Amino acid sequence: xxxxxxxxxxxxxxxxxxxxxxxxxxxxxxxxxxxxxxxxxxxxxxxxxxxxxxxxxxxxxxxxxxxxxxxxxxxxxxxxxxxxxxxxxxxxxxxxxxxxxxxxxxxxxxxxxxxxxxxxxxxxxxxxxxxxxxxxxxxxxxxxxxxxxxxxxxxxxxxxxxxxxxxxxxxxxxxxxxxxxxxxxxxxxxxxxxxxxxxxxxxxxxxxxxxxxxxxxxxxxxxxxxxxxxxxxxxxxxxxxxxxxxxxxxxxxxxxxxxxxxxxxxxxxxxxxxxxxxxxxxxxxxxxxxxxxx
Amino acid sequence: xxxxxxxxxxxxxxxxxxxxxxxxxxxxxxxxxxxxxxxxxxxxxxxxxxxxxxxxxxxxxxxxxxxxxxxxxxxxxxxxxxxxxxxxxxxxxxxxxxxxxxxxxxxxxxxxxxxxxxxxxxxxxxxxxxxxxxxxxxxxxxxxxxxxxxxxxxxxxxxxxxxxxxxxxxxxxxxxxxxxxxxxxxxxxxxxxxxxxxxxxxxxxxxxxxxxxxxxxxxxxxxxxxxxxxxxxxxxxxxxxxxxxxxxxxxxxxxxxxxxxxxxxxxxxxxxxxxxxxxxxxxxxxxxxxxxxxxxxxxxxxxxxxxxxxxxxxxxxxxxxxxxxxxxxxxxxxxxxxxxxxxxxxxxxxxxxxxxxxxxxxxxxxxxxxxxxxxxxxxxx
Numbered sequence: 001x002x003x004x005x006x007x008x009x010x011x012x013x014x015x016x017x018x019x020x021x022x023x024x025x026x027x028x029x030x031x032x033x034x035x036x037x038x039x040x041x042x043x044x045x046x047x048x049x050x051x052x053x054x055x056x057x058x059x060x061x062x063x064x065x066x067x068x069x070x071x072x073x074x075x076x077x078x079x080x081x082x083x084x085x086x087x088x089x090x091x092x093x094x095x096x097x098x099x100x101x102x103x104x105x106x107x108x109x110x111x112x113x114x115x116x117x118x119x120x121x122x123x124x125x126x127x128x129x130x131x132x133x134x135x136x137x138x139x140x141x142x143x144x145x146x147x148x149x150x151x152x153x154x155x156x157x158x159x160x161x162x163x164x165x166x167x168x169x170x171x172x173x174x175x176x177x178x179x180x181x182x183x184x185x186x187x188x189x190x191x192x193x194x195x196x197x198x199x200x201x202x203x204x205x206x207x208x209x210x211x212x213x214x215x216x217x218x219x220x221x222x223x224x225x226x227x228x229x230x231x232x233x234x235x236x237x238x239x240x241x242x243x244x245x246x247x248x249x250x251x252x253x254x255x256x257x258x259x260x261x262x263x264x265x266x267x268x269x270x271x272x273x274x275x276x277x278x279x280x281x282x283x284x285x286x287x288x289x290x291x292x293x294x
Numbered sequence: 295x296x297x298x299x300x301x302x303x304x305x306x307x308x309x310x311x312x313x314x315x316x317x318x319x320x321x322x323x324x325x326x327x328x329x330x331x332x333x334x335x336x337x338x339x340x341x342x343x344x345x346x347x348x349x350x351x352x353x354x355x356x357x358x359x360x361x362x363x364x365x366x367x368x369x370x371x372x373x374x375x376x377x378x379x380x381x382x383x384x385x386x387x388x389x390x391x392x393x394x395x396x397x398x399x400x401x402x403x404x405x406x407x408x409x410x411x412x413x414x415x416x417x418x419x420x421x422x423x424x425x426x427x428x429x430x431x432x433x434x435x436x437x438x439x440x441x442x443x444x445x446x447x448x449x450x451x452x453x454x455x456x457x458x459x460x461x462x463x464x465x466x467x468x469x470x471x472x473x474x475x476x477x478x479x480x481x482x483x484x485x486x487x488x489x490x491x492x493x494x495x496x497x498x499x500x501x502x503x504x505x506x507x508x509x510x511x512x513x514x515x516x517x518x519x520x521x522x523x524x525x526x527x528x529x530x531x532x533x534x535x536x537x538x539x540x541x542x543x544x545x546x547x548x549x550x551x552x553x554x555x556x557x558x559x560x561x562x563x564x565x566x567x568x569x570x571x572x573x574x575x576x577x578x579x580x581x582x583x584x585x586x587x588x589x590x591x592x593x594x595x596x597x598x599x600x601x602x603x604x605x606x607x608x609x610x611x612x613x614x615x616x617x618x619x620x621x622x623x624x625x626x627x628x629x630x631x632x633x634x635x636x637x638x639x640x641x642x643x644x645x646x647x648x649x650x651x652x653x654x655x656x657x658x659x660x661x662x663x664x665x666x667x668x669x670x671x672x673x674x675x
Contacts (some may be wrong), residue, residue, distance in 0.1 A: 029540070043358060060370055074509075075507065075510065076510050099507045100507060101505050101507045101508040101511070102400055102478075102505050103437070103475060103505065103508070105405070106400065106405050106406065106407070106437040107437045107438060109405035109437070110405065110406075110436050110437045110438035110439075111438050114438065122580050127607070139607065140607065141606070141607045141637060143638075144492060144551065144637060144638075154660045155552020155553075156553065157551060157554065157556075158553065158604050158607065159549070159550055159551025159553055159554035159607060160551065160553035160554050161553075162558055162605045162607050162637055163554060163557075163605050163636075163661070166636060166637070174500070183552060184554070185400060185402045185480075186400070186402060186405045195389060210553070212552075212553055212556060213556070215402045215403065216402070216403050217402075217403065220403055226360040236557075236660070238553050238556040238557040238560060239556040239557075239560065240560045240563070241559050241560050241563045241569070242556060242572075243539070243541065243542075246539045247506075248539060248552055248555070248556050248572055249537045249538075249551075249552025249553075249555060249556070249572070250552040250553070251505075251506065252402070253552060253556065257420060258420075262560075275442050278560075278564060279560070279561050279662055279664050280557060280558070280562060280661065281660065281661060283448075
């Protein structure tokens with residue numbers, strides 16, 4: 001099993017005809033993902049390497065029964081694209097685009113929460129999600145993930161996700177699903193959402209979470225873990241040496257007013273029973289120990 | 295993007311908020327001229343991107359031209375928490391009857407907006423939140439629903455602000471909310487928001503942080519970019535479009551992706567060293583980006599070793615290798631490079647670099663191994 005994405009998922013790419021959309025849709029298809037459609041209002045009726053292009057997500061869903069959308073449109077159009085996807089009938093929207101204003105993200109959260117509570121948004125500004133051996137939606141290099149579980153992985157950072165998948169693969173540990181939730185201030189899906197799904201998933205036996213400075217998502221995850229998780233969790237938090245008040249690359253990665261430090265997050269997670277590695281490599285070794293004890 | 299007080303007031307002014315008349319001066323004669331035009335008394339205020347100006351002597355009341363000159367003379371060039379004062383705001387002084395606090399910010403975990411209002415303004419609000427949390431009235435706003443007049447009226451009552459000024463306060467708070475939302479701000483804060491002795495509401499200070507991601511909606515914000523506090527290294531990296539933060543150590547860091555770059559800085563510290571910088575060349579970096587990154591790091595005189603930590607995802611190993619090789623042709627290196635390369639096409643990349651390996655270009659086979667090697671070199675250099 002895996003969470004939210006598997007070999008039956010049928011994916012439509014919003015922005016398929018753009019450079020990045022085309023490149024990654026084809027790469028995802030080569031991985032084995034069922035890439036069924038793309039959208040572009042001015043190119044309906046055409047196709048990209050055999051993938052039919054529709055004017056809207058609604059049209060694509062009707063013709064292809066797509067149930068997942070992957071969004072590559074430029075930042076100014078993301079808000080409209082996500083609403084279109086939700087109204088069009090998909091239940092999972094994965095937004096890769098970076099540079100989306102926080103106001104648009106907050107608005108989307110409110111809008112979908114009310115009008116389309118069945119729709120899950122992952123991202124924006126994320127690498128997507130991959131259920132190794134089944135499907136890959138987004139920009140993760142599929143070959144660095146070993147299929148089969150028993151670890152579920154959730155991360156706020158793209159390349160650190162790759163690093164973690166690589167550490168696990170080196171140790172011969174497989175992954176059920178790896179979710180990149182993105183580095184923005186208001187992500188559509190939180191650590192807690194992913195932890196809850198992994199707790200429910202029978203094939204996931206342990207979870208690795210990769211956080212970073214800024215906000216309180218890791219602290220909320222710690223509270224959830226302490227209260228609801230029966231499966232072991234290993235964590236790594238980036239930015240222990242980050243200076244306050246500086247945005248470290250990601251829009252959400254900033255220590256402000258003494259809040260959101262890595263030290264506080266590590267302490268809170270530790271108190272919730274999470275084993276926290278000091279480096280990605282150490283987190284990998286901790287996971288090896290956890291898996292050996294399962 | 296953080297605005298200076300005078301920029302924040304100009305920003306507020308666009309949404310109708312009542313700011314006192316004032317202008318910016320970079321020298322003493324300019325300050326006097328503005329004060330003469332406004333009429334006395336005036337306040338002369340240091341314009342820096344840091345709090346605590348008052349305590350540092352960066353805000354002075356002046357009754358006449360002589361006092362303005364003396365105030366401007368002492369404040370201009372002053373160092374406040376490491377920031378040099380380059381200009382002052384000269385503003386008509388207001389007679390203060392009461393000082394309030396008002397702000398809107400993003401409540402990240404709830405995906406909502408958080409408004410805070412207090413009758414205890416003019417002091418550090420964090421301290422008030424600690425000592426007297428009950429004096430801060432909070433309001434959460436649904437981004438889709440927005441904020442209505444009657445809610446704001448209730449909010450003003452909950453904060454126990456002066457009832458006689460309620461109408462004007464409600465209007466100002468609605469304008470502040472509009473500035474926050476329509477202006478795509480991450481934070482709008484007025485501390486203090488004052489009541490004058492003749493019962494009017496005035497914005498006495500302005501702290502505004504704008505969302506960098508909203509520039510496509512507000513092209514005019516690019517003007518604020520020039521006044522962001524950056525050291526020389528940060529300014530040159532910014533001009534080249536690189537995500538760079540200057541730090542105090544001796545190991546120059548280049549990585550792809552914000553998380554990996556942050557983590558690399560941490561791992562250098564764990565190896566007993568200190569990074570000179572955070573630098574993320576991005577997920578889709580090309581040959582030119584790598585060359586630009588190396589140039590910026592190489593220009594930093596404190597750098598004694600360079601650690602390039604790349605995990606190929608979209609960016610492929612051979613592109614990274616080509617970037618480094620090209621950069622070596624274009625840039626005269628002053629510090630040796632330790633390269634760690636994994637991920638997509640890493641083998642091809644390593645093979646390309648192999649013939650060029652020397653005392654100035656070394657390979658590491660892991661992130662922690664590379665950090666340790668770079669720290670060792672930096673320590674011995």
